[in-house]
Amino acid sequence: MPKRTNQTVLETSLMRWEPLAVKNSQGKAWIKTLSKDEENGARTLLIKFDPGFKQEATTSNLPMDMFVLEGGMQYGNLRFEKDTFHYRPGKTQFGPIDSTEGCTRLVFTLGEGRESPAEPVFIQDVKQMSWGADLFDVTAAKRGRKTLRMDEDSGIVVRFHETWELGSRGLQGVQGLHDYQEEYFTLEGAFWDYLEYVDGHMLNVAGSYGCRAPHECSHGDTLTTVVPTRLIFRADYSTSKEPMNVEDAAKKLDDKKSKPHSEGGHIPVVPPDFTE
Ligand SMILES: [Fe+2]
Numbered sequence: 001m002p003k004r005t006n007q008t009v010l011e012t013s014l015m016r017w018e019p020l021a022v023k024n025s026q027g028k029a030w031i032k033t034l035s036k037d038e039e040n041g042a043r044t045l046l047i048k049f050d051p052g053f054k055q056e057a058t059t060s061n062l063p064m065d066m067f068v069l070e071g072g073m074q075y076g077n078l079r080f081e082k083d084t085f086h087y088r089p090g091k092t093q094f095g096p097i098d099s100t101e102g103c104t105r106l107v108f109t110l111g112e113g114r115e116s117p118a119e120p121v122f123i124q125d126v127k128q129m130s131w132g133a134d135l136f137d138v139t140a141a142k143r144g145r146k147t148l149r150m151d152e153d154s155g156i157v158v159r160f161h162e163t164w165e166l167g168s169r170g171l172q173g174v175q176g177l178h179d180y181q182e183e184y185f186t187l188e189g190a191f192w193d194y195l196e197y198v199d200g201h202m203l204n205v206a207g208s209y210g211c212r213a214p215h216e217c218s219h220g221d222t223l224t225t226v227v228p229t230r231l232i233f234r235a236d237y238s239t240s241k242e243p244m245n246v247e248d249a250a251k252k253l254d255d256k257k258s259k260p261h262s263e264g265g266h267i268p269v270v271p272p273d274f275t276e
Helices: 246-251 253-257
Strands: 009-011 029-036 043-049 053-055 058-060 064-071 073-075 078-080 085-088 092-094 097-099 103-109 121-123 143-151 156-163 169-176 181-195 200-204 208-212 219-236
Touching (some): 064 143, 085 143, 085 156, 121 143, 156 181, 200 208, 246 253
Antiparallel strands (some): 029 043, 043 103, 053 097, 064 085, 064 103, 073 078, 073 097, 085 121, 143 156, 156 219, 169 219, 181 208, 181 219
């Protein structure tokens, strides 16, 4: 087997914006591809429109979850601002788009052949939503989550997450392995996270994007070093036996001590083993 290094966390702020051709548009558009599934075409992207960008109304087959990172735009009848979330079903007409100030979005598409709900979701300002339980803090005193979209049929859940306590820890001294696909994008703050690929801890900062395939990419032993830490999570539970909602998952956390790692059990993070 060839030597491999970290394939889990991408520093997207170090990536170059690539030009994006958009039909029936004026102004410039740019793209960064964060992950892709070659088999079904699913992608996670950053898409940026320069100030003054305009696009005529069109129809897309792609079901998409999108979150506005910067700027804003008029999007048909909808107004997108920083912290707007929108789920757009497939086969939907959207636009016209008009962005005076420019707009940067985090975008997740679903692959070919995957079912997705026909009802759109629009949350103009995610900040206005109330906090729900966090996996490691069900009272949401030090860490909290907001569920932006959860669909049991397709197994997709999108969440907004914040940590407010400096030194807050998740899975202290242990690492876990998910049986579902997990993606996250760091909006703000910083935290250390263990990464089995390199027997060490990676600092996640604004722009860090993680993509963990089911049964791969063991991680944990998290330590928050800058607050608030804000993240967008998107998980795909279609392969999973775990509960999708946070309250039920939190109740099962203790079970992980007795389960084998391959079935989602937690194991200790051990110091790197090397003799020169
Ligand atoms: Fe995780």
